[in-house]
Amino acid sequence: MSYLSLDHVTKRFKRETVLDGVSLDVAEGETVAIFGPSGGGKTVLLRLIAGVLDPDEGDIRIDGRSVIGEPPEARKLGMAFQNFALYPHLTAFDNIASPLRALRQSEAEVRQGVERVAELLQIGHVLTHLPKALSNGQKQRTSLARSLVRGPRLLLLDDPLRNVDAKLRYEMRIELPRLLKQMDATVLYVTQDYKEAMALGDRIAVLDDSSFIQIDTPAAIYREPASTKVARLLGDPTINLRRVRPAASTHGVSVDLFGQSLPLHVKPAGAADLVVGIRPEHIKISLTATEQGLPVELDAVTPLNVRSVLLLRTKDGGELLASCSEAEAARLPRGHGKVWLDLSPDDLLLFDAETGERLSGATP
Amino acid sequence: MSALTLDHVTKVYKVRREPEVRAVDAVDMTVEDGEIVGLLGSSGCGKTSTLRMIAGFEDVTSGEIRAGERRLNELLPAARNIAMAFEGYALYPPLKIRDNIAFGLLRDRRPRAEVDTKVQEIAALLEIEDILERYPPTLSGGQQQRTSLARALARNADVHLLDEPMSQLEPQLRAILRARIKDFLIEHKLTTIFVTHDQTEALALADRIAVMNDGRLQQYGTGDDLKDRPANLYVASFIGEPPMNIFDTLARRGEAVHRLAVRTKDGDTEIALDLPRDRITDAVGGDLQNGRKLALGIRPHQVRLGSFPDLGPVLKGKITSNQWLGDQTHIGIESAGRLVIAVFDGNVAAPIDSQVEITLPLAKLHLFDGDSDRALHHGLTTEGTAA
Numbered sequence: 001m002s003y004l005s006l007d008h009v010t011k012r013f014k015r016e017t018v019l020d021g022v023s024l025d026v027a028e029g030e031t032v033a034i035f036g037p038s039g040g041g042k043t044v045l046l047r048l049i050a051g052v053l054d055p056d057e058g059d060i061r062i063d064g065r066s067v068i069g070e071p072p073e074a075r076k077l078g079m080a081f082q083n084f085a086l087y088p089h090l091t092a093f094d095n096i097a098s099p100l101r102a103l104r105q106s107e108a109e110v111r112q113g114v115e116r117v118a119e120l121l122q123i124g125h126v127l128t129h130l131p132k133a134l135s136n137g138q139k140q141r142t143s144l145a146r147s148l149v150r151g152p153r154l155l156l157l158d159d160p161l162r163n164v165d166a167k168l169r170y171e172m173r174i175e176l177p178r179l180l181k182q183m184d185a186t187v188l189y190v191t192q193d194y195k196e197a198m199a200l201g202d203r204i205a206v207l208d209d210s211s212f213i214q215i216d217t218p219a220a221i222y223r224e225p226a227s228t229k230v231a232r233l234l235g236d237p238t239i240n241l242r243r244v245r246p247a248a249s250t251h252g253v254s255v256d257l258f259g260q261s262l263p264l265h266v267k268p269a270g271a272a273d274l275v276v277g278i279r280p281e282h283i284k285i286s287l288t289a290t291e292q293g294l295p296v297e298l299d300a301v302t303p304l305n306v307r308s309v310l311l312l313r314t315k316d317g318g319e320l321l322a323s324c325s326e327a328e329a330a331r332l333p334r335g336h337g338k339v340w341l342d343l344s345p346d347d348l349l350l351f352d353a354e355t356g357e358r359l360s361g362a363t364p
Numbered sequence: 365m366s367a368l369t370l371d372h373v374t375k376v377y378k379v380r381r382e383p384e385v386r387a388v389d390a391v392d393m394t395v396e397d398g399e400i401v402g403l404l405g406s407s408g409c410g411k412t413s414t415l416r417m418i419a420g421f422e423d424v425t426s427g428e429i430r431a432g433e434r435r436l437n438e439l440l441p442a443a444r445n446i447a448m449a450f451e452g453y454a455l456y457p458p459l460k461i462r463d464n465i466a467f468g469l470l471r472d473r474r475p476r477a478e479v480d481t482k483v484q485e486i487a488a489l490l491e492i493e494d495i496l497e498r499y500p501p502t503l504s505g506g507q508q509q510r511t512s513l514a515r516a517l518a519r520n521a522d523v524h525l526l527d528e529p530m531s532q533l534e535p536q537l538r539a540i541l542r543a544r545i546k547d548f549l550i551e552h553k554l555t556t557i558f559v560t561h562d563q564t565e566a567l568a569l570a571d572r573i574a575v576m577n578d579g580r581l582q583q584y585g586t587g588d589d590l591k592d593r594p595a596n597l598y599v600a601s602f603i604g605e606p607p608m609n610i611f612d613t614l615a616r617r618g619e620a621v622h623r624l625a626v627r628t629k630d631g632d633t634e635i636a637l638d639l640p641r642d643r644i645t646d647a648v649g650g651d652l653q654n655g656r657k658l659a660l661g662i663r664p665h666q667v668r669l670g671s672f673p674d675l676g677p678v679l680k681g682k683i684t685s686n687q688w689l690g691d692q693t694h695i696g697i698e699s700a701g702r703l704v705i706a707v708f709d710g711n712v713a714a715p716i717d718s719q720v721e722i723t724l725p726l727a728k729l730h731l732f733d734g735d736s737d738r739a740l741h742h743g744l745t746t747e748g749t750a751a
Binding site: 165166167170173174175177178195198199218219222232233234235236237238279280281299300301302303304305306307309310311319321323325326330334335336 | 406535536537538539540542543544546547550551562563564567568569571587588602604605606607663664665684685687688689690691692694696703705707709716
């Protein structure tokens with residue numbers, strides 16, 4: 001049974017609809033990443049669950065019980081925010097202890113509880129410091145410790161790694177999933193970073209324009225995006241999208257892609273235009289002519305971590321991004337050059353050009 | 365002759381009754397004609413002060429800045445023939461985007477037709493064609509930043525200075541715009557210096573990168589130099605996403621095998637990394653004095669999953685995380701009392717909590733002096749170098 005249920009939740013501010021009948025079921029112990037561009041309604045969603053705001057329509061159930069009208073403190077959940085929201089006049093210890101003291105626990109219990117989460121988050125050595133003496137990373141861990149100290153069964157994390165430096169963000173991305181499993185909590189994790197969403201979420205709920213546009217596992221969302229919109233939100237460099245017109249051929253239907261005719265195994269309905277999606281890592285590059293390879297111009301090589309991004313120009317003047325390993329990139333010129341690209345038809349995604357929706361099963 | 369030379373450039377800020385701040389400390393560097401150089405570091409490292417001294421917005425406390433053989437120190441900003449894009453955009457609010465971009469060109473007295481063509485070309489490159497008739501206050505931060513960048517790229521100045529040029533760009537546009545901008549800079553042979561705190565941006569665009577920390581230049585080299593031949597532990601643990609795995613070790617000399625002892629977190633147990641004497645170079649062997657503190661580094665994508673004793677030392681460990689990000693997989697392994705990160709292309713089957721062995725290939729290991737943090741060796745065998 002699901003621990004948290006959002007049932008057709010709608011929230012409006014004056015005439016603007018921020019959330020439009022959204023539904024989501026989160027299983028006990030599951031981490032769901034709420035992912036999408038800013039202004040999509042992610043933070044409002046968390047506030048509705050926390051009880052800071054009330055929905056205009058729909059129901060929110062925690063552990064099977066509707067919580068509409070219940071004050072935040074009765075919902076027994078933990079929250080951490082991107083701006084940390086620590087009490088500036090309290091030490092890290094007292095900040096973390098505040099939820100326990102609100103429950104009027106004994107000082108011995110408070111000490112035990114704080115020390116347990118502080119050890120887990122490796123901030124035992126800064127517990128006596130005031131927030132102003134903490135680094136951003138330590139503030140973020142203190143804020144996280146406070147949200148975990150009561151052992152909440154439901155944890156709401158609002159982009160908690162947003163304001164820490166890249167190195168710490170990376171470390172926390174690696175560590176957090178294990179920590180969350182240890183706490184045995186059900187988690188909603190809001191982020192704008194697709195890598196965080198993929199790394200942390202058992203499932204990802206993609207929120208855009210006040211609705212969930214896809215809810216699925218990271219692998220399914222990356223490999224089978226519901227629409228061009230979802231496909232563009234995950235992946236760096238961004239997926240290549242090309243509009244094509246299917247034409248009758250000896251195989252049934254084929255599309256013309258960069259001057260190469262590719263047969264489609266599944267016939268799309270009608271002869272409407274399609275959009276072909278190609279992930280940059282699925283484009284193979286050779287420095288010498290290959291049998292099936294298409295000659296293209298190499299315009300620029302931009303290294304990206306352990307991979308490199310190539311800007312290619314096809315015969316029809318279009319641009320294409322490909323990525324390759326560092327070793328392969330080392331052999332490429334600084335300026336323009338000629339390379340050959342190979343595509344496997346299995347790696348292509350097809351979308352309806354009008355609606356942007358993916359044509360399921362329609363792999364060429 | 366270099367396009368730009370920084371000769372012992374120093375900037376000291378003095379405020380009465382406060383200790384003086386040495387923001388930039390004796391920085392030496394040259395930028396060749398047509399070269400793209402990135403100034404990289406975290407906030408407060410001195411990169412922006414350096415850029416502002418080149419632009420002429422800050423006085424140089426000591427040292428000299430030259431464009432070719434021309435000393436710039438005393439010249440006003442407008443007399444330096446330098447184009448600049450600011451982090452705060454600094455667009456002219458009463459001018460349309462088109463006129464903001466054209467402003468520098470018209471001031472340089474370029475003919476109107478040429479200016480129009482240039483504006484159109486740059487606007488297409490940066491995808492701002494549809495906002496050319498609008499005014500700055502009506503634009504998003506990302507659009508304003510692209511306009512500021514367009515204005516700097518449209519001019520043909522001796523040096524182009526870009527301050528955090530792409531920090532506000534929409535993530536979906538970042539890769540393509542970086543590539544187009546790099547293509548444009550190379551095609552037009554524009555000498556460019558840009559400041560960034562984002563190493564992915566620096567690595568993507570720059571021919572050479574100057575890594576700064578505490579006002580000092582830590583290393584000035586190509587992206588490959590920084591990744592494969594970091595000058596010190598600061599650069600090694602700063603560059604790379606994720607950066608190099610670093611082990612603090614103590615050297616123990618032996619007859620046939622030298623060892624690097626890694627102390628685990630509990631401090632009681634030691635894990636030995638064996639370096640057979642016949643496999644390592646004499647120079648490396650000579651640096652393994654008994655009891656010397658040495659740091660051992662390996663980049664995450666050089667860690668091998670599995671036991672390959674012929675390649676280098678093998679460690680036992682436990683998988684603590686396995687994160688597939690679409691085009692690569694990041695794996696966390698608890699080993700020798702610490703977290704070792706390994707990165708692989710594609711998808712890797714390695715379940716959480718499973719026991720594994722990892723190999724650290726000798727050819728891919730980096731050795732640093734534990735006291736001075738200086739790099740000693742990149743690649744410990746004669747068989748190959750660390751890359």
